[in-house]
Amino acid sequence: MRIVVPAERAEGERRVAVVPQVLGKFTQLGFEVVVESGAGRHAFADDDAYRSAGAQVIATGELLAALGEASVVASVRPLQADMAAKLGKGTVAVSFLSPATDADTIAAVAKAGATALSFDLLPRISRAQSMDALTSQALVTGYRAALVAADRLPTFFPLFMTAAGTIQPAKVLVLGAGVAGLQAIATAKRLGAKVAAYDVRPASADEVRSMGATFITLELEALEGSGGYAREMTEDRAARQRELLAPHIAASDVLITTAAVPGRRAPLLVTTSMVEGMHPGSVVVDLASETGGNVEGSRAGEEIRVGEVLIWGGKDVASQMPVHASQLYAMNVQALLGLTVRDGAVVVDMDDEVLDGCAVVLNGEVRNEAARAAVGLASGSQAPGKES
Helix, strand or coil: EEEECCCCCCCCCCCCCCCCHHHHHHCCCEEEEEECCCHHHHHHHHHHHHHHHHCEECCCHHHHHHHHHEEEEEECCCCHHHCCCCCCCCCEEEEECCCCCHHHHHHHHCCCCCCEEEEEHHHCCCHHHHHCHHHHCCCCCCCHHHHHHHHHHCCCCCCCEECCCCEEEEEEEEEEEHHHHHHHEEEEEEEECEEEEEEECCCHHHHHHCCCCCEEECCCCCCCHHHHCEEECHHHHHHHHHHHHHHHHCCEEEEEEECCCCCCCCCCCCCHHHCCCCCCEEEEEEECCCHHCCCCCCCCCCCEEEEEEEEECCEEEEEEEHHHHHHHHHHHHHHHCCEEEEEEECCCCCCCCHHHHHHECCCCCECCCHHHCCCCCCCCCCCCCCCC
């Protein structure tokens, strides 16, 4: 069995799918690891480190041939369509593949007769926790969000009692208490801020309080969705929520937004007028900017100002901490592949609910309904390039 790890091609992506520290776990499963030269450069893993860990390092010119001979191809972002087209029949590609938006790659995988597993679709069940790359990367983004806010806020985060007088701690409000939100809360607390949080799921209250933060309760219906995610809200409820949140936001020095609904545009939680109500010098960190933004006007990868308030739009946030983000992701990949190894071969068994849940394409058949729609397949029709 051979696993090929290409360098990431997406602009701004600094992670790598396998790091030298975790490589031994793949060899224990029986994999020969092949890494494209320079793949780990941005995560501070050079070619010599891979060689020392037991990997074969190949030149970029050898990559396409290696893809055709691989049992598994592991990447962070989905393979580009021209690379996916070179996959061998039965090769398994593992990545953050979006069924709804990565249509060209999905079509190329299907035409090659290969298989695509996506961490975006991994079932959120207990036995899949070690494979949950969405969670591991959300931990990184939540931590990073608090550091960004502390760096850009023109005041201290912690309480200081000095001979000259007392400096009050910064007030941080976090909207969304999923993994990213909870990690933002924990990090802000460690930095000494006074933290409050809100989530549409009342079940999050105990987790927020366990972090030492205050949970804000609004007189609104709960929006608990499947798999522990929040479900989409109506516009009337969203408007009422914004009205009730406005005074809490106005009283905060830092606002961190993390709310997302899988497969949908990020909900608009904060309007421009709400930002304008914050103190001069306040900082807003919007981790949802890449999917439309929780904050009106936020732009992914940019810092903008609304009056004297700074809005930081998150983009490739996990990639801003590529060392540990890559290490966590590599462990997720290894755990997922552990389900596929049988008698020295890679077998994707659809009787396993984890593999069944995250298989977008199986041996050339596009299985996921959102992916079928994206590539123009009607229910029950065959994959692109497949013949009866």
